Amino acid sequence: MSVTQATAAGTVSGLRGAAVPDSARPRRRTAARRWRRALSPLLIVLVWEAVTRTGLVPDSKLPAPSAVLGAGWRLALDGTLGGHLLDSLTRAAIGLAVGGGLGLVLGAAAGLIRLGDDLIDPPVQMARMLPHLGLVPLLIIWVGIGEPLKISLVALGAFFPVYLNAYAGIRGIDERLVEAARTCGLSALARLRHVVLPGALPSLFLGLRLAFAAGWLSLVVGEQVNAQSGIGFMMMEAREFSQTDVVVLGLLVYALLGLLSDFVLRIAERRALAWRRGLRAT
Amino acid sequence: MATRTESDVTDLDAATGRGAAVVVATGLRRTFGAATVLNGVDLVVGRGEVVALLGSSGSGKSTLLRILAGLDAEADGEVTTNGRVAVVFQEHRLMPWKRVADNVALGLRGADVPERTAAALAEVGLAERTRAWPAELSGGQSQRVAVARALVRQPDLLLLDEPFGALDALTRLKMQALLQRLRLEHGFAALLVTHDVDEALLLADRILILDNGVIAQDVPVTLAHPRAHDRPGFSELRRHLLARLGVPADPDG
Ligand SMILES: Nc1ncnc2c1ncn2[C@@H]1O[C@H](COP(=O)(O)OP(=O)(O)OP(=O)(O)O)[C@@H](O)[C@H]1O
Ligand SMILES: [Mg+2]
Numbered sequence: 001m002s003v004t005q006a007t008a009a010g011t012v013s014g015l016r017g018a019a020v021p022d023s024a025r026p027r028r029r030t031a032a033r034r035w036r037r038a039l040s041p042l043l044i045v046l047v048w049e050a051v052t053r054t055g056l057v058p059d060s061k062l063p064a065p066s067a068v069l070g071a072g073w074r075l076a077l078d079g080t081l082g083g084h085l086l087d088s089l090t091r092a093a094i095g096l097a098v099g100g101g102l103g104l105v106l107g108a109a110a111g112l113i114r115l116g117d118d119l120i121d122p123p124v125q126m127a128r129m130l131p132h133l134g135l136v137p138l139l140i141i142w143v144g145i146g147e148p149l150k151i152s153l154v155a156l157g158a159f160f161p162v163y164l165n166a167y168a169g170i171r172g173i174d175e176r177l178v179e180a181a182r183t184c185g186l187s188a189l190a191r192l193r194h195v196v197l198p199g200a201l202p203s204l205f206l207g208l209r210l211a212f213a214a215g216w217l218s219l220v221v222g223e224q225v226n227a228q229s230g231i232g233f234m235m236m237e238a239r240e241f242s243q244t245d246v247v248v249l250g251l252l253v254y255a256l257l258g259l260l261s262d263f264v265l266r267i268a269e270r271r272a273l274a275w276r277r278g279l280r281a282t
Numbered sequence: 283m284a285t286r287t288e289s290d291v292t293d294l295d296a297a298t299g300r301g302a303a304v305v306v307a308t309g310l311r312r313t314f315g316a317a318t319v320l321n322g323v324d325l326v327v328g329r330g331e332v333v334a335l336l337g338s339s340g341s342g343k344s345t346l347l348r349i350l351a352g353l354d355a356e357a358d359g360e361v362t363t364n365g366r367v368a369v370v371f372q373e374h375r376l377m378p379w380k381r382v383a384d385n386v387a388l389g390l391r392g393a394d395v396p397e398r399t400a401a402a403l404a405e406v407g408l409a410e411r412t413r414a415w416p417a418e419l420s421g422g423q424s425q426r427v428a429v430a431r432a433l434v435r436q437p438d439l440l441l442l443d444e445p446f447g448a449l450d451a452l453t454r455l456k457m458q459a460l461l462q463r464l465r466l467e468h469g470f471a472a473l474l475v476t477h478d479v480d481e482a483l484l485l486a487d488r489i490l491i492l493d494n495g496v497i498a499q500d501v502p503v504t505l506a507h508p509r510a511h512d513r514p515g516f517s518e519l520r521r522h523l524l525a526r527l528g529v530p531a532d533p534d535g
Contacts, residue, residue, distance in 0.1 A: 179353055180375035183368065184389035184431070194388065198379040275379045275415045 063245040068252065071245040080234070085253065087229040088219060091147070092257075095154025096215050100208065103159040107166025112196070124163055132156040133221050140225070150222035150230075157214035162207045169203025170196060202276070205269040212261045220254055286352055287362040302329040303364065304439040304471045305350060310359035312345055319345050320357070321495030327439060329365075332465060332472045334482035337492035338527060343475045346492065347443050350473065365438025368431075372444040374424035376416040376431075383412040386431045402434035403427070405467075406460065422453040426460070433464060440472040447477060458484055479523050483516060484509050491526055499526055 045065055051057045052064035059067070075081035106124065109116035135156065136149075143149050173196055181191045223232020231250050238246030303326050310323040319342040327333050337343050349357045351369045376385045387399045403409050406426040416424060425445060432440055445461075446454045458481060465472065465485075476482055482489050483503060491499040501523065505515050 176371070176373065176375055177377060180369070180371065181377075181388065182353065183351055184435075186389045190389065194380075195377065198377070201379075273379075275381075275417065 060242060060244055063248060067245045068248045071243070072249050072252070075234075075246070075249070081249075081253075084229055084231050084234045088223065088231045088257075091150045091222070091230065092154055092215055092219050095151045095218070096158045096211065098151065099155030099158030099215070100162045100211050102155070103162030103207070103211070104166050104204075107163040108170065110163075111167045111170030111200075112192075121167070124160075128160050128164070132160070133218065136221065136225065145226040149225060150219065150227070153218040153222040154215045157218035158211035161210035161214060162204075165203045165207025165210070166200065169200030169207075172203065173199040202273055205265065205273070209262060209265050209269075212265065213258065216254065216258045216261070285360045287360070288364065303327060304329050304331075305364070305367075305473075306360075306362045307350060308360045310346065310349055310357060310361070312342070312349065312354065312357040318495055320349075323359070323492070323495070323497055325350075325490070325497060327471050327473055329438065330469045330471050332474065332485055332487050334486035334489045335473060335475045335492060336477075336479065336482055336489060336523065336527060339477070341492045342495060343492055344443055347441050347473065347475055351441050363439065366435055367439045367441060368433070368435045368437035369441045370425075370428050370432050370443070370445045372447050374416070374421075374428040376424060376427055378416050380416075381412070382408065382414050382416065382419070382427050385416065385427060386434050388431065390434065398434050399430075402430040405433065405464065406430045422449050422457065425449060425457065429457075429460070429464070433468070436468070437470050440470050442472060442474045444475055444477060446481070454478075454481075461485065479520055479527070480511070482523070483520060489523065491523070 048062075049064050049066060052059065052062060052067075063071075072081065106116075106120050110120040110124070111117070132153070136153070139149055139152060143152060177199065178191060178195050181195045186194060219230075220232060223230045224236060227233035227236070231253050235247050235250035238244075238250070305325070305327045307323060307325045310320050310325075311318070312320040323346060325346075335343050335346070345354070345357075347369075348354045349359070350361060350363075351367065352361075376382075377388070380388070383396075383399050383403065386402055387395050390398070400409065400412065403412055406429050408423060408426055408430065411419065411423065411427075416427070419427065425448075429445070442461075446457045449457060461472075462485060464470075474482070474485060483505070486503055489499075489501045489503055490497050491501070493499075501519070503519065505513060505519070509516065511517070
């Protein structure tokens with residue numbers, strides 16, 4: 001959903017950059033449209049606030065947005081939120097690094113080396129069909145219910161998108177460019193750096209963004225299994241004490257984390273793939 | 283697999299009896315499955331000599347050029363090169379993720395690389411576009427960058443596979459003039475694969491015709507420079523080559 005929107009926004013700004021100077025009218029229209037698109041979400045929040053304030057929806061089922069923000073403020077001040085957030089982020093970081101790193105290494109090996117392709121790709125393609133969140137019971141038997149469970153869930157979620165896109169990115173590289181690099185005297189290592197890596201980068205970024213999305217989802221599921229800390233734990237604990245505002249707050253934090261990571265990745269992508277903007281401008 | 287040797291001049295002199303050669307190929311053979319594309323090609327390009335390679339589509343010109351460029355590991359025969367070799371392909375083959383200057387400098391080492399790159403780009407008339415992305419260039423400009431990328435290596439032999447085939451007629455004429463000028467300045471030898479008999483006649487010192495997997499004709503072109511269609515001898519040679527390629531020449535040729 002957010003991916004589609006992002007692409008549309010990117011195209012619009014790209015067109016604007018290439019347009020002739022006297023394009024003030026379309027620009028105003030885009031700005032107006034942006035405001036119009038913000039209208040309905042704002043309206044929803046207002047209605048939400050109204051129905052909960054007036055008691056139409058009981059506070060225990062759904063607290064007002066202002067109450068959720070209040071809870072966030074309170075927990076941020078006493079350090080609870082920060083502590084849980086840090087624990088969640090640590091799990092996500094370790095899981096993403098392990099899963100993504102492994103995906104990159106194996107994807108590159110399968111993409112670059114025929115033997116690697118024959119040995120690695122078939123089992124990965126088969127394992128890909130397993131819904132990794134369905135592995136929770138098995139993972140509990142294997143690694144217990146502690147930290148390793150959460151981390152391995154995130155790692156599993158991140159592994160497949162990175163692997164598949166690294167593999168596809170490398171395979172998709174124009175063989176003729178590799179050949180041209182050879183005639184320029186580039187060694188195998190130099191070809192990897194100057195041709196294969198930049199050529200696979202768009203695909204790698206796509207894999208990374210999908211890995212982050214899958215990673216957050218895995219974290220949400222993992223943190224609901226016997227966690228002692230983390231945003232998920234905070235939500236489960238709040239549910240026991242019927243603090244619905246904290247439960248909704250947790251959801252909000254998860255959403256913001258996903259949004260933020262995607263935003264950062266998109267900026268990094270735009271920087272690293274500046275050469276593609278040229279493609280669009282012409 | 284084709285044996286590749288990089289030899290020194292004296293060996294080649296002795297081997298060919300032709301004076302210094304930049305490349306000597308003997309007995310090149312290449313099959314794809316059951317189809318034999320090259321069936322014993324022998325070829326010599328002398329230092330500073332421009333040789334055009336003509337042949338109908340699918341006759342194996344690109345295959346031959348790739349072998350000479352060292353890009354074909356599965357061919358049989360012997361290739362001896364003497365000096366630096368650079369290649370310009372039919373498509374520009376620039377790295378889309380590298381700016382023009384970085385494309386030209388690809389694989390070069392040394393402190394003077396920026397100056398050499400700038401000089402090569404200036405020679406093809408693109409001194410202003412060093413910071414551009416390949417996607418921002420026109421077809422002719424891209425191909426000029428590809429020529430600069432080859433030129434900056436100071437090649438002794440330039441292998442050109444229909445380098446101007448994809449360009450419009452006007453741009454092609456300009457590129458032919460550019461190649462002519464660069465060749466006079468730098469004195470490199472060239473093997474120019476082309477479909478265009480006129481191009482071969484304008485640029486080459488010698489024209490080879492590849493047919494049935496062997497060099498069927500080796501025609502020296504002794505026309506004086508600058509060459510043009512209306513110069514004496516041009517249309518006779520043109521008619522001869524076209525007939526040899528199986529195309530009946532038009533009467534007013
Ligand atoms: N990788 C390959 N696998 C199978 N067949 C090939 C391969 N490369 C070339 N061929 C075949 O070899 C023959 C010669 O191809 P080549 O590209 O050398 O022709 P060409 O003379 O350059 O033609 P054109 O003038 O159209 O470029 C063709 O019949 C082609 O189908
Ligand atoms: Mg060809």
